[in-house]
Amino acid sequence: MEEVIRCRGGVIKRSYKNSVYKLENNSDKLWYVCAEGATPLLTYYESLRESGLKTRQDLNNLIVEQFYKTLKHLVWDYVDCREEAELIYYKALDNFDKPIDVGVILQKRIKELMK
Numbered sequence: 001m002e003e004v005i006r007c008r009g010g011v012i013k014r015s016y017k018n019s020v021y022k023l024e025n026n027s028d029k030l031w032y033v034c035a036e037g038a039t040p041l042l043t044y045y046e047s048l049r050e051s052g053l054k055t056r057q058d059l060n061n062l063i064v065e066q067f068y069k070t071l072k073h074l075v076w077d078y079v080d081c082r083e084e085a086e087l088i089y090y091k092a093l094d095n096f097d098k099p100i101d102v103g104v105i106l107q108k109r110i111k112e113l114m115k
Helices: 039-051 057-077 102-114
Strands: 004-008 011-016 020-024 030-034
Touching (some): 020 102
Antiparallel strands (some): 004 011, 020 030
C-alpha cells in the first residue's frame, strides 16, 4: 500500500504505512487483512509503566473507552471510511496478563461476516 506523509500530533512529515497480515484459515484458504493497533493507547500505557506513575484502573478504562468512541465517530463521519473500516474493541491481555492473539480475534470476526 502506498505511503502517506502527514503532519500530525506535533510530528512533522510523519510516515503512515499500512500493514497487510496473512491469516491462515482452517481450510486451504488464506485471508489478507489490513489492521492497525491503537498506537496512541500503547504509548499511553508505556509512558505510565516507564514513569512509575500509578493511575486508577477506572480512569484508564475511561481513557480507552473515550479513545474508542472518538475513533469510531471519526470513522463514521468520514464517508470514504464508513463502509471500509471496522473497529474491533478487545482486551489486549488474558486473565494471566499474557497478550491475546489478535489473529484469532480477526479470524473470528471474518467468519462472523461471512455468515
